[in-house]
Amino acid sequence: MPATETITIGAVTQIEALADARHFMEICNGCRYCEGFCAVFPAMELRREFADADLNYLANLCHNCQGCFYACQYAPPHPFGVNVPQAMAQVRAASYEQYAWPRPLARLFQGNGVVVSLATAGGLALVLLLSMLFRSTQMLTAWPVEPGAFYVVIPFPVMMWMGLLTFGYALVAMFMGARNFWRDAGTTGVATRAIGEAVWDILTLKNLGGGGDGCNDRDESFSMTRRYLHHFMFYGFMLCLAATTAGTVFHHFLGWVAPYSLLSLPVVLGTLGGVGLLIGTGGLFAMKFTDDPAPKARGLLGMDVAMLVLLALSALTGLVLLALRSTGGMGIALAVHLGVILALFVVLPYSKMVHGVYRGAALLRYAVERTGKPLGTE
């Protein structure tokens, strides 16, 4: 899968995006002042020349903290016009499409905001239709919070298999994408220590640290806002997954049937996760209004916003379901929540969410490389 003209990010083709990034990396390699900001520059220093795969790797290593843009003596309006965060964002977005699996579905990354929105609408419609099919007459009936109440709206096997199949597919597709990415940049052995370092970098978002004081969110000043909001979103998402897992364990191994009490593990984890997701996605969405457009890549807003909205909807509909579960609104609330989750699972491998997979893989590669000796050392 070589780089191509047909992959575009806004008005820029992948070939052009790679050419920009390559040119900038050549200039950066002659300067290196930004080496303390993040992993991108030390990784760059291990290379003299930048193949497309190297640039895809560096682009996914870039966390878009923008520190290097504001510190850059060559940033626009300097004639060199170096804009690493923008170039990396473009290369990164194109790489999602380049590495997507299976190939025919890679086009879903074009106009991704619309794709994700349509998927959400489709998921909602499908689950509502299904629920009407199963219990059309009792959709608006109030149900006591007693075991099995949810499964009146959607029978358990239907819910389970839809979830398992879509999420399972998403995991397989994302794994295949990561495999394409990893092979393109050259296979390499991975030490346990490197895995540990990569996991640590992922869990702490160290590379949104800008060398200690955070990112440049809107100007030359540094802030931890983006990093902390991303933590809310990431850990919120993880808590929601944990809630689902806990529910599965309850159901299958302990024989306890949902809905569970307010103080049960799945509900507590899900509630905390949902609130975290709402804070994270809401905050990150709000930041889009105050961002400095200069280091941003045009044409990526749709993909970003669609994912934020879908995640926020997942959390919001879950919390609404919790609030309405003993009322006549439960049926619709459950159907809507499941519809959103279904959409989330389906679009997962063809959405901004893949950034986590590629960035994780890039951080792992970086951890492996870290012992290498940078070029130009005395």
Place this chain on the structure above:
Amino acid sequence: MKDLSQTWDVLVVGGGNAALCAAITAREAGCSVLLLEHAPKAFRGGNSRHTRNFRSMHEQPTDVLTESYLEEEYWDDLKRVTGGNTDEQLARMTIRASAGVTGWMRQSGVRFQPSLTGTLSLSRTNAFFLGGGKALVNAYYLTAERLGVTILYDTEVLALKMEDGFVRSADIAYRGYPETVRAKMVVAASGGFQGNLDWMREYWGDAVDNFVIRGTPYAKGKILKSLLGQGVAQVGDPTQFHAVALDARAPQFDGGIATRLDSVPFSIVVNRDGDRFYDEGEDFWPKRYAIWGRLIAQQPDQIAYSIFDQKCVEMFMPSIYPAKKANTIRELAVQLGIADPAKVEATVAQYNAAVRAGSFNPGKLDDCVTEGIMPPKTHWARPIDVGPFYGYPLRPGITFTYLGVRVNERAQVMMDDGRPAGNLFASGEIMAGNILGRGYLAGFGMTIGTIFGRIAGQEAAKNARN
């Protein structure tokens, strides 16, 4: 439109490191401070934008500096590079102060990191700015704004009007509009004059058209000239500047660090006429790159060409511009635009014949030498015989000029009659020639600017409030 009619406690002329240190210090002492930066905001910060470190005395290892670097060694280094062209009292004062000032720099937002990859030789002596000089400049501007320094960009100070050793007013162009500004105290921190090609032309003639200015185009030297024309004492040789070898394709201004070329020790360098003119292998490149700017400036048309073969391609960092590449030396010379390719071919052949076999080692001063040619190549000499052949064009890249105003240990500008001016202080490149009258010491310009910026700010504040 800002109200410029008030009389400021302190007017700071310039917008680089030295100016910012003075402005912040004076503001911290409670003064009203006006800072006038000639450049627009995007290019603010003078040459400081392109710097990367600060030479700092220290008695024990710190979080970003290894071992120790004591006053005597620092002074010896300075004495060596300047050939004694320095003021020992001012130099030692600066060196001593460099040990303590990093705390204030950090408080003012500057962040340090250990030396950059590839700069191991500086890890003991120089604290590097995280993100480089522009990050430092950004931090100082944020601090200055937060403290309430009034900052105007796009505002050139054209002249300081002096009477009896006092600056009475400043003629400025505020976004092109002429204005007059009055202040009790004035700090001149407006840099050298390397950005003023017409002034350089007075000493170097039309050769300046072939010079590359590595830093800001806003260093016009107007205030320097204005002061020297009003009885202010001069230091430094006006004809002298610091210059390095750059890729000739670098932009005329502001190319900074990335346009430098490190190929010289592994190549031979010929001039316009195809002749070699200096020992390319005299010493390690970090110790020699600073003399090559001047060497090339003295060649016809101020151009030179670094020529090497396939063996050496991976021995140094590539230029940001692609090397010219050809299968024969003659073809390469044509590509480089050298008028007499046959001459280059002859020079290479002569050089190849003079190379004596040795054990090549780029990590030390090895025994690969030439015999019987002038100039010789005294290390890393290997025949240029494995195609394809490569070449880079080189030009002199001017970093800064040495001419400046004389100051005393209180950063007061001295008059020709030996007395200090009444309300005029100087910091940064405009006075660096007092201490660094010749040569170059990495990171020392930033040290002078910081220390004298601090002193000028303190002294100006003290006097403004008396």
